[in-house]
Amino acid sequence: MTFRRLWAVARKESLQLRRDPRSLALAFALPAMLLLLFGYAITLDVRNISLAVLDQSRSAESRRLVDAFVASGYFRVTRQLEDAGEIPEILGRGKAQLVLTIPPEFTRDLLARRPSPIQLLLDGSDANTATIAQNYAEVIVARAGLMPPIAGGVVIQTRTRIWYNETLESRNMIVPALIAVIMSIIAAMLTALTIAREWERGTMEQLAATPVQRTEVVLGKLVPYVAIGILDVTVAVIAGRVVFHVPLRGSIVLLAVLTLMFLVAALSWGIFVSAALKSQLLATQVAMITTYLPALLLSGFIFSIAAMPLVLRMVTLIVPARYFVVITRGIFLKDVGLGVLWPEVLALVVFATGALSLALRSFRKQLA
Amino acid sequence: MADAVVARALTRRFGDFVAVDGVSFAVGTGEIFGFLGPNGAGKTTTIKMLTGLLAPSAGTASVAGHDVRTERYAVRDRIGYMSQLFSLYGDLSVEENIRLFGSLYGLSGARLAERREWVLGMADLKGRERTRTQDLPLGWKQRLALGCAVLHEPPILFLDEPTSGVDPASRRRFWDLIDQLAERGTTVLVSTHYMEEAEFCHRLALMNRGRLIALDEPARLRRGMGQPVLELITDDAPRAVEALRGTPGVLEVGMYGRAVHVTAEDAAAARETLPKTLAAAGRRLERLTPIDPSLEDVFVALVRREGGAVAG
Numbered sequence: 001m002t003f004r005r006l007w008a009v010a011r012k013e014s015l016q017l018r019r020d021p022r023s024l025a026l027a028f029a030l031p032a033m034l035l036l037l038f039g040y041a042i043t044l045d046v047r048n049i050s051l052a053v054l055d056q057s058r059s060a061e062s063r064r065l066v067d068a069f070v071a072s073g074y075f076r077v078t079r080q081l082e083d084a085g086e087i088p089e090i091l092g093r094g095k096a097q098l099v100l101t102i103p104p105e106f107t108r109d110l111l112a113r114r115p116s117p118i119q120l121l122l123d124g125s126d127a128n129t130a131t132i133a134q135n136y137a138e139v140i141v142a143r144a145g146l147m148p149p150i151a152g153g154v155v156i157q158t159r160t161r162i163w164y165n166e167t168l169e170s171r172n173m174i175v176p177a178l179i180a181v182i183m184s185i186i187a188a189m190l191t192a193l194t195i196a197r198e199w200e201r202g203t204m205e206q207l208a209a210t211p212v213q214r215t216e217v218v219l220g221k222l223v224p225y226v227a228i229g230i231l232d233v234t235v236a237v238i239a240g241r242v243v244f245h246v247p248l249r250g251s252i253v254l255l256a257v258l259t260l261m262f263l264v265a266a267l268s269w270g271i272f273v274s275a276a277l278k279s280q281l282l283a284t285q286v287a288m289i290t291t292y293l294p295a296l297l298l299s300g301f302i303f304s305i306a307a308m309p310l311v312l313r314m315v316t317l318i319v320p321a322r323y324f325v326v327i328t329r330g331i332f333l334k335d336v337g338l339g340v341l342w343p344e345v346l347a348l349v350v351f352a353t354g355a356l357s358l359a360l361r362s363f364r365k366q367l368a
Numbered sequence: 369m370a371d372a373v374v375a376r377a378l379t380r381r382f383g384d385f386v387a388v389d390g391v392s393f394a395v396g397t398g399e400i401f402g403f404l405g406p407n408g409a410g411k412t413t414t415i416k417m418l419t420g421l422l423a424p425s426a427g428t429a430s431v432a433g434h435d436v437r438t439e440r441y442a443v444r445d446r447i448g449y450m451s452q453l454f455s456l457y458g459d460l461s462v463e464e465n466i467r468l469f470g471s472l473y474g475l476s477g478a479r480l481a482e483r484r485e486w487v488l489g490m491a492d493l494k495g496r497e498r499t500r501t502q503d504l505p506l507g508w509k510q511r512l513a514l515g516c517a518v519l520h521e522p523p524i525l526f527l528d529e530p531t532s533g534v535d536p537a538s539r540r541r542f543w544d545l546i547d548q549l550a551e552r553g554t555t556v557l558v559s560t561h562y563m564e565e566a567e568f569c570h571r572l573a574l575m576n577r578g579r580l581i582a583l584d585e586p587a588r589l590r591r592g593m594g595q596p597v598l599e600l601i602t603d604d605a606p607r608a609v610e611a612l613r614g615t616p617g618v619l620e621v622g623m624y625g626r627a628v629h630v631t632a633e634d635a636a637a638a639r640e641t642l643p644k645t646l647a648a649a650g651r652r653l654e655r656l657t658p659i660d661p662s663l664e665d666v667f668v669a670l671v672r673r674e675g676g677a678v679a680g
Contacts, residue, residue, distance in 0.1 A: 010472030012460065019459050202455040207417050209449035209526075210472040211441055 003214050009212065009220025017224055026189055027228045034182045035236055039175055039244050046132040050080035052079035052096035054087070055108035065102065065118070068144040074136045076273055087121060097123045098133050109256045172247070175240045176332035177301045179233060180324040183259070184266050184295040184344065185288075186232065190225050191270030192280075192287035199278040214363040218356070229263040230256070240332075254338070258331075262324045266291070268355035275362040295321035323347040370433065372397045372524050372555035373418060377427035380413050387413040389578040390427065395571075397523070400550050402569030403559035404663065409575040411559035412452060415528045418557065419449045425660070432524055443475075448517035448525045452532065454509045456516060457503030462493050465501055465516055473520035487515035488543060507538030514545060517554045525549060527558040531565065543568050548676060563663045574667055581670050586663060593669055595619065596635035600628045601655040603611060611649035617641060620668055631661070631669055 017023050051069060055062050069075040078096050081087070101119040109116035120137050120266050124131040172240040192322075198204035207217065237255070240246040273290070274283040297303060298312065299321035305313060316322045330336040330344075338345060373395040380388040388410040395401040398619050403411040416422035419430055420440040429436045432446040456465045466487055470480045491511035501509060510530060518525060527546070531539040543565065550556050550570075558569065566572055567586050574582040574589070582589060602608040608628050613623045617638055620631035632638035635658060646653050661669070 002474070004474070004476060005472055008468055012457065012464070012468045015464060016457065016459050201458070202451060202453045203457055205421060205451050206449070206455040207472070208421055209444060209447070209451075210469065211444040211474065212472045213441070 001213055005212050006216045006220045006223075007304045007345055009217055009240040010223035013221050014224040014227075017228075023190065023193065025231070026186065031182050031186050031232045031236065032239075034185075035175075035178060035239055036243075038178050038181075039171065039239075041199050046129050046136070047074055049075045049098055049129070049133045049136070050078040050096045051075040052081055052087075052090050052099045054081040054084060054099065055099045056104045057102045061107045061110055062102045065141070065144050066100070068140050068234070069100070069137070072136065072140050072178070074133075091121060091123050094123065097126075097129065098137065100137075105187065113357050121125040128319065136221060147307060171244050172333060174301075175244050175246045176328040179236045180262070181241070181295045182236065182326050182356075183229060183233060184291045184299075184321040184324070187225070187229055187263055187266030188270035188273065188287040188291040189284060190228070191221065191267045194221055194225075194285040195271055195274035195357060196278055196280040196283045200280060202320050207255050212336045213346065214360055218268075218271060218359050218363060221271065222264065226260065226263050229267065230294075233259050246332060249335040251337065255331045258324070258327050258341075258345060258348065261345075261352050262320065262327075265320050265348060265351040267354045268352070272360040272362050275359060291321075294319040299325045301325055318346065320351045323351075370397070371395060372400075373398070373431050373557060374571075375414070375418070375427070375429040375676040378414065378417055378424055378429050379426040380410075380417055380422060381425045383486050383551060386578050388417070391573075391575075391578075391580045393573055393580065393583055395555060397555050398550055398553050400546065400556045400568065400570045402557065402562070402566050403502055403557070403574045403575055404561070404566045404569075404572050404667070405563060405575035408577075410530050410578040412587060415449075415526050415557065415559060419447060419526050420444060420450075421603060445520075446522055446524060447643070448520070448522040450510075450513050450517045450525075450527045450530050452528045454506070454513060455605065456501050456509070456513055459500060461498050462488075462504075462512060463497040465512065466519065469516040470519050475520060483519050483521075487490065487512070487519060491515045507541070510534055510538070510542060511545065513662075514542070517636055518549065522554070524555045525557070527556065527610065529559050531560070531562065539565070544552070566663050572642075572663075574670060576667075576671050579674075581674055589666050590661050593666050595631050595633070595661075595669060596638070597659050597665050598630045598632060598635070598638055598642065599624075599655075599657050599659045600630060600646075602628065603652040603654070607649070608646060608651050611651060612642065615641060615645050620665070620672060622665070622668065624657075624662075624664075629659070629662075629665060631665060 017027070019039075053066055056064065066077065068079060075098070079090060081090065081099070083102065087099050088189070090099060099119075099121040101121070102117065103116075106116050106118065120134065122134055124130045195204070198207065237248065241341055269291070270287050273286050277283045279287060285287070295301070298305075298316045298319045300316070305322065306318070307315050325346045327341055327348075329339055334340075371394040373410065375394075376392050377390045378392070379386070379390050388547050403414065405411055413422065417424045418431055418436060420436050420443050423437060431443045432447070434442040436443055457468070460468065461495060462518070463484075467480070470476075470483060475483060485586060488497065491514070493508065493512060493515075494651065496504070501512060504512065514530065517527075531542050534542065534566050535611075546556055546558065547568070552612060560566055564655075569586065571584065572582075572586050573580055584592065600608065605623050605626055605628050609623050612618055612628065612630060617633045618630055619633060620629075620649070622629045630638065639656065642656065645655050
């Protein structure tokens with residue numbers, strides 16, 4: 001292997017890349033678009049839950065309770081109901097997601113220090129929102145200080161503190177993971193084109209007739225795409241800080257090194273697919289299917305892996321994005337290092353060397 | 369002097385199909401060695417095996433003294449290759465293609481600069497250095513491709529149908545370049561299906577259906593055919609061909625523009641019978657002359673002698 005030949009391939013590849021609008025769009029426009037789209041659109045926070053109130057107590061205490069809901073910022077009162085008969089209509093038509101009923105004896109029970117049931121009716125057709133709304137509502141009711149002490153006269157107070165993401169912004173967990181997801185999609189797509197294009201245009205044969213070795217071709221092709229990947233991630237990290245205000249607490253150097261490793265794995269996978277299929281169309285499709293869906297669904301990006309059935313959990317083990325998501329979240333939010341992340345780093349090393357040797361082998365077979 | 373290229377019983381199978389069937393030959397240094405035959409005759413497959421792009425199924429070959437199977441990289445250092453289709457990078461400029469292939473062949477610095485100048489001059493591309501190669505006319509592309517294939521001054525050059533689709537003037541010019549290279553000692557192996565190009569080769573390997581059916585100098589191939597060829601000019605060539613086919617003493621009938629070529633067993637007998645046959649068919653014969661057989665006549669005659677059909 002000579003550095004001169006490797007560099008010649010890298011130079012040629014970047015010249016071609018610069019002149020190919022399709023690859024450029026894929027390399028720069030698509031990641032930016034995905035980042036903005038996912039960053040803004042995917043939010044698991046529930047805000048502005050519409051609340052209808054049936055206040056049969058009409059007391060100072062009941063008004064304090066309703067005010068506590070509004071003051072939390074999660075609820076807004078859309079209806080004041082007069083009669084319980086209105087409830088089915090309100091929930092059925094989606095005019096409110098939650099109905100709070102305060103019974104007439106509310107104040108009396110409260111003052112008598114007796115349990116005073118209030119009713120929360122939730123629209124369960126959006127189970128996710130309903131669960132979150134229920135949690136919020138329970139916390140608000142508890143904090144309103146209106147709950148009667150538990151029998152025995154001891155008031156148990158829980159003081160919850162949330163670490164790493166104090167405000168429980170879902171954006172804080174989504175943006176770091178998003179970087180991993182976007183890079184796994186883009187990387188494989190970019191390189192999926194590169195070898196197949198040479199086969200389709202007949203240039204691969206011309207290359208093969210020169211003394212260039214397959215290691216030089218594969219590594220030479222990797223160089224410009226790794227550079228693009230690093231650039232993409234840098235932009236994404238800056239956008240995460242500036243646009244989405246996601247904190248970056250850990251080591252940037254560690255993030256850069258591990259990103260490099262992940263990129264080598266993802267880019268080599270694309271090269272392997274491209275060399276094995278020799279068709280740009282087929283290779284892009286296979287690269288899409290083998291990276292996009294797993295990265296989106298099986299990486300823990302949105303859906304918790306721990307909550308998946310065993311079979312799916314096993315499948316996630318071969319999704320490189322899964323490990324990189326843990327790494328980006330860990331470095332961004334928790335400031336953890338190799339001491340914690342080593343199993344994920346080990347997995348990335350395995351994927352990177354595995355994909356690279358697959359890419360090299362697929363070449364050897366064809367240029368023999 | 370040692371042979372530049374030697375093939376011994378070289379064979380390549382694709383499944384059940386035998387693309388090249390036990391081909392043996394030796395090419396001397398500085399020789400222009402042609403492969404002539406229809407599409408599917410096995411010319412390209414033979415060249416791909418010799419350049420190490422395709423592994424032989426059986427047989428051996430050595431190029432510049434190196435085994436194509438076991439010393440692939442040694443072979444690649446010593447050859448230039450130009451494939452059937454234009455296969456430089458169309459989205460790179462003339463200059464960038466030269467630099468790329470120069471670097472791949474291990475050239476750099478002053479030597480690369482010198483070879484670059486030489487290629488630009490040879491291919492007449494001075495002033496076009498920054499043109500994207502996809503925007504060049506085909507003839508220019510071919511010359512550049514040839515230039516890129518000989519950047520490192522390889523002792524042996526493989527050209528696979530280098531002039532297909534190129535206009536005759538550019539083709540002529542391309543062959544002048546090949547002649548110059550050969551005069552400077554480069555061994556050239558070239559495949560073609562243009563008969564007039566085949567005449568430029570020092571020696572010709574005629575191939576049909578994967579087999580080597582003859583190997584000799586073009587003039588000797590024509591002389592050695594041993595059967596007379598007559599050229600007939602008639603009022604209607606296609607109908608004349610129909611009428612003459614199957615006539616006793618006629619071995620082969622072919623149409624060449626307005627003319628009809630007849631390969632006969634015996635010249636004198638044919639001069640008697642052919643006019644009669646044509647008259648019986650209602651055709652008017654304008655002229656009948658004995659001619660030197662063309663390479664195509666030779667080719668067809670050889671295939672028939674082998675008892676086979678022409679592929680393609």
